[in-house]
Amino acid sequence: MSEWLTGAIARGQGISDWLAPKRAQALELLSQTAWPTRRTEAWRYTPLRSVERSIAKDQVQTTGLSPVDIADLHMTELVFVNGRFDVQQSSSELPTGLSIVLGSELNNADQALAIEQFSSIKPSRHLFGLVNDALASDVVVVAIAAGADIEKPIRISSLLSSGAEAHTRVQVKLGDGAKATVIEDVQAQGDTLSTAFVEYDIADNARLEHYRFALQTNTNVAIGGSHFNLNNKSKMHSTIVAFGSDLSRLDTDIIHAGEFADAKLNAMYLLDGKELFDLHATVEHAMPNGTTEENVRGIVADRARAVFNGRIHIHRDAQKTLAELNNRNLLMSDKAEINTKPELEIYADDVKCAHGATIAEIDKQALYYLQTRGVSRSKAQVMLNFGFINELIDLMPNAALAEWVRPIIRERFAQMEVK
Amino acid sequence: MTEQIDKALAREYEAGFVSDVESETFLPGLDEDVIRRISAMKDEPEWMLEWRLNAFRIWSEMEEPTWAHVHYPEIDFQSISYYSAPKSMKDKPKSLDEVDPELLRTYEKLGIPLIEQQMLAGIAVDAVFDSVSVVTTFREKLSEAGVIFCPISEAIQRYPDLVKKYLGSVVPTKDNYYAALNCAVFTDGSFVFIPKNTRCPMELSTYFRINEQNTGQFERTLIIAEEGSHVSYLEGCTAPQRDENQLHAAVVELVAMDNAEIKYSTVQNWYPGDENGKGGIYNFVTKRGICHTNAKISWTQVETGSSVTWKYPSCILKGDNSIGEFYSVALTRGRQQADTGTKMIHLGKNTRSTIISKGISAGKSNNSYRGLVRMNPGAQGARNFTQCDSLLIGDQCGAHTFPYVESRNPSAIVEHEATTSKVSDEQMFLCQQRGLDPEKAVSMIVNGFCKEVFKELPMEFAVEAGKLLEISLEGSVG
Numbered sequence: 031m032s033e034w035l036t037g038a039i040a041r042g043q044g045i046s047d048w049l050a051p052k053r054a055q056a057l058e059l060l061s062q063t064a065w066p067t068r069r070t071e072a073w074r075y076t077p078l079r080s081v082e083r084s085i086a087k088d089q090v091q092t093t094g095l096s097p098v099d100i101a102d103l104h105m106t107e108l109v110f111v112n113g114r115f116d117v118q119q120s121s122s123e124l125p126t127g128l129s130i131v132l133g134s135e136l137n138n139a140d141q142a143l144a145i146e147q148f149s150s151i152k153p154s155r156h157l158f159g160l161v162n163d164a165l166a167s168d169v170v171v172v173a174i175a176a177g178a179d180i181e182k183p184i185r186i187s188s189l190l191s192s193g194a195e196a197h198t199r200v201q202v203k204l205g206d207g208a209k210a211t212v213i214e215d216v217q218a219q220g221d222t223l224s225t226a227f228v229e230y231d232i233a234d235n236a237r238l239e240h241y242r243f244a245l246q247t248n249t250n251v252a253i254g255g256s257h258f259n260l261n262n263k264s265k266m267h268s269t270i271v272a273f274g275s276d277l278s279r280l281d282t283d284i285i286h287a288g289e290f291a292d293a294k295l296n297a298m299y300l301l302d303g304k305e306l307f308d309l310h311a312t313v314e315h316a317m318p319n320g321t322t323e324e325n326v327r328g329i330v331a332d333r334a335r336a337v338f339n340g341r342i343h344i345h346r347d348a349q350k351t352l353a354e355l356n357n358r359n360l361l362m363s364d365k366a367e368i369n370t371k372p373e374l375e376i377y378a379d380d381v382k383c384a385h386g387a388t389i390a391e392i393d394k395q396a397l398y399y400l401q402t403r404g405v406s407r408s409k410a411q412v413m414l415n416f417g418f419i420n421e422l423i424d425l426m427p428n429a430a431l432a433e434w435v436r437p438i439i440r441e442r443f444a445q446m447e448v449k
Numbered sequence: 450m451t452e453q454i455d456k457a458l459a460r461e462y463e464a465g466f467v468s469d470v471e472s473e474t475f476l477p478g479l480d481e482d483v484i485r486r487i488s489a490m491k492d493e494p495e496w497m498l499e500w501r502l503n504a505f506r507i508w509s510e511m512e513e514p515t516w517a518h519v520h521y522p523e524i525d526f527q528s529i530s531y532y533s534a535p536k537s538m539k540d541k542p543k544s545l546d547e548v549d550p551e552l553l554r555t556y557e558k559l560g561i562p563l564i565e566q567q568m569l570a571g572i573a574v575d576a577v578f579d580s581v582s583v584v585t586t587f588r589e590k591l592s593e594a595g596v597i598f599c600p601i602s603e604a605i606q607r608y609p610d611l612v613k614k615y616l617g618s619v620v621p622t623k624d625n626y627y628a629a630l631n632c633a634v635f636t637d638g639s640f641v642f643i644p645k646n647t648r649c650p651m652e653l654s655t656y657f658r659i660n661e662q663n664t665g666q667f668e669r670t671l672i673i674a675e676e677g678s679h680v681s682y683l684e685g686c687t688a689p690q691r692d693e694n695q696l697h698a699a700v701v702e703l704v705a706m707d708n709a710e711i712k713y714s715t716v717q718n719w720y721p722g723d724e725n726g727k728g729g730i731y732n733f734v735t736k737r738g739i740c741h742t743n744a745k746i747s748w749t750q751v752e753t754g755s756s757v758t759w760k761y762p763s764c765i766l767k768g769d770n771s772i773g774e775f776y777s778v779a780l781t782r783g784r785q786q787a788d789t790g791t792k793m794i795h796l797g798k799n800t801r802s803t804i805i806s807k808g809i810s811a812g813k814s815n816n817s818y819r820g821l822v823r824m825n826p827g828a829q830g831a832r833n834f835t836q837c838d839s840l841l842i843g844d845q846c847g848a849h850t851f852p853y854v855e856s857r858n859p860s861a862i863v864e865h866e867a868t869t870s871k872v873s874d875e876q877m878f879l880c881q882q883r884g885l886d887p888e889k890a891v892s893m894i895v896n897g898f899c900k901e902v903f904k905e906l907p908m909e910f911a912v913e914a915g916k917l918l919e920i921s922l923e924g925s926v927g
Contacts, residue, residue, distance in 0.1 A: 346844070346845075364858065366857075368856045370854045370855075371852060372850075372852060373851050373852075374839075374869060375849045376841070376847060376848045376869050377846075377847045378844060379843060379844045382868075383869040384867060384869070386865060386867070387854050387863070387866075389862070389863040390863070391859040
């Protein structure tokens with residue numbers, strides 16, 4: 031067991047609040063969990079040295095941390111600063127049908143419900159999910175009433191100042207037929223360690239548009255998860271944009287708990303320097319007639335390392351499922367590395383499932399073609415890389431968000447080229 | 450003929466001489482003494498015994514792997530007997546009437562000649578004229594070409610330098626739990642050596658190896674193809690084989706020197722157990738080949754037997770421009786579980802590998818493909834293509850794919866694709882409309898599904914493999 035985890039367990043034992051039974055459960059599981067090594071399948075390619083090295087940090091003083099502006103986009107803000115819910119920076123006026131409340135401030139009935147749902151979607155196998163269960167101090171509950179169509183995107187920002195360790199947790203519940211857009215964003219300065227988990231319960235006929243940005247780089251350790259429970263005829267569309275850092279790990283779980291649910295996931299990772307990014311995407315088809323489509327693309331430069339594990343699990347009852355996963359990777363340098371593992375586990379016969387994975391470098395002919403047209407080699411490379419990723423950006427349902435992220439990605443490619 | 454009988458008799462005596470408790474079979478259990486006895490029984494040189502003992506020490510400290518997608522009751526390695534001499538004539542069934550009628554029915558369907566049926570069923574045949582004469586002409590031809598093809602125990606005596614040099618060079622003792630166990634207790638297997646620039650004049654088959662019936666459960670195969678040579682090796686046979694031993698842990702090592710080519714084909718049809726999976730064979734096999742410059746190793750397998758299969762024939766593509774191939778059909782039914790696939794480790798420049806895996810699951814079985822493609826930093830311009838298709842027949846089975854793809858060279862190209870589907874209603878309708886009964890229709894569709902792999906098998910084998918699938922699928926439809 032690592033010193034850090036021992037410390038985390040001790041800290042967790044010191045917390046006593048409304049979530050006490052759930053925290054105790056998590057601590058119990060944690061004490062039985064061995065610290066992952068290279069032989070632990072879920073962490074096979076992702077060493078946890080940077081977590082082991084980190085010492086529990088005292089809550090650092092924070093001033094002047096606020097979420098970045100996104101042009102043309104008015105959002106309902108839900109802000110955490112170093113793991114604490116920041117009432118000042120969070121929106122106080124909410125559209126009808128939307129409520130955002132700290133778990134500790136819920137009335138008894140709602141609190142009981144929140145306790146029941148806590149960690150019911152996020153699987154207990156995730157070591158850091160358990161750490162989050164035990165340590166997330168301010169758990170926020172977002173509820174969208176049945177039938178409500180919340181136009182303004184809800185942004186969950188986790189802001190971290192250098193030296194901070196933070197654990198944030200949000201529960202989102204979409205009522206029957208509700209519609210909402212949620213953006214998850216972590217912004218960290220320098221040396222931080224954070225876990226950020228969000229659980230989404232999407233009721234019958236509800237629609238969720240979801241974005242997760244993991245754009246922190248450098249010496250940050252960022253571990254998180256987005257977990258979705260899909261009920262009858264519900265729909266979700268998720269977009270993930272990630273850069274790497276010292277250690278950046280993201281788990282997504284999509285559970286088809288109802289029939290005729292539809293899930294789309296588009297993820298992209300762009301890594302440079304010595305960065306590491308690890309995406310574990312799991313889809314559980316527990317009920318019939320579900321559809322899932324996942325497109326994951328990555329570009330890995332310099333000495334960076336990408337890990338992708340895409341698992342599709344079709345349960346015995348999930349007949350008539352359609353599931354597809356596609357993972358494409360570009361390697362940009364001799365020292366870069368990609369480890370991908372698309373998995374299918376299928377127990378129903380009347381299904382159509384496919385996955386594909388490719389790893390290659392930029393098409394030399396395309397590069398040559400552009401060069402003959404007077405585009406410099408490095409510019410041509412940026413163009414081709416950008417084109418490869420832009421196909422997924424174009425699929426983002428929110429145009430304003432796409433406009434915001436495009437130049438950020440372009441800049442990223444330009445940086446990759448300088449070296 | 451008399452030679453064969455004499456040999457069997459002699460062995461019985463030998464066994465009796467060493468062990469005074471039990472003349473034919475060791476008492477269950479495994480310790481250093483058992484290994485010393487196996488080694489003594491085979492009259493092995495000192496270095497071989499040391500090698501075994503070292504393996505045993507390594508094995509004792511290893512843990513049984515649990516990562517495969519298979520479930521079976523824990524194996525008590527102390528309850529297994531690690532040596533059993535071939536059955537003497539008197540213990541064998543006297544005629545085909547004493548053999549399980551189910552088994553005979555299968556032989557008939559496969560069109561196996563009576564005399565071979567008797568051999569396969571382990572009947573005390575006292576005159577297998579055909580086989581003996583075949584073997585004799587066969588041996589003459591091989592020795593003319595300078596090819597060595599003999600039991601590995603014989604090779605240890607006659608060609609110790611070759612064995613010393615290559616045994617354990619591809620699959621090191623500590624490679625995995627079952628390989629280590631095999632190193633300690635292997636009883637027999639094949640040794641093949643093809644000299645420089647020689648094309649082996651015929652396909653080598655375990656079927657024709659003289660003491661085939663004695664190989665036992667821990668088989669060890671070593672094939673060395675010298676520079677510029679070529680060999681095709683066939684292992685197993687399509688007929689279901691009865692075996693007393695539940696645990697099989699074989700190791701196969703292939704060495705393809707510069708410009709050499711080895712083609713290794715397997716048809717595995719061990720007893721799969723009854724409908725509840727009871728009594729079937731556990732088949733935990735380690736197969737690996739190393740390719741030097743411009744060499745090629747091709748694995749083709751048709752796996753229909755065993756209750757649990759754990760098998761990953763692999764290629765280490767060490768030399769530049771070397772080629773690795775893996776073609777596999779794995780069919781599971783009843784309660785069978787198969788976790789099989791391949792590893793392609795690309796080390797050299799311009800190395801190429803192709804993986805075609807077809808999994809068919811029926812009944813309550815589980816069939817998994819597990820593979821690894823690794824492009825090391827030196828694998829400049831390397832190329833891999835992988836295709837894994839699964840076919841599900843019935844709603845109680847499972848088909849799984851666990852491919853690991855690792856690349857550390859930007860100029861290497863890796864492509865992996867996998868699909869899962871069932872025999873579609875339209876396909877069935879079309880066949881039935883043309884007068885095929887449902888069973889024939891399924892077998893035709895399945896044969897089509899496996900075509901890419903069957904075409905890699907030597908011809909007679911391919912025909913038999915097709916028939917084998919058909920028989921295995923019987924009763925899976927409807």
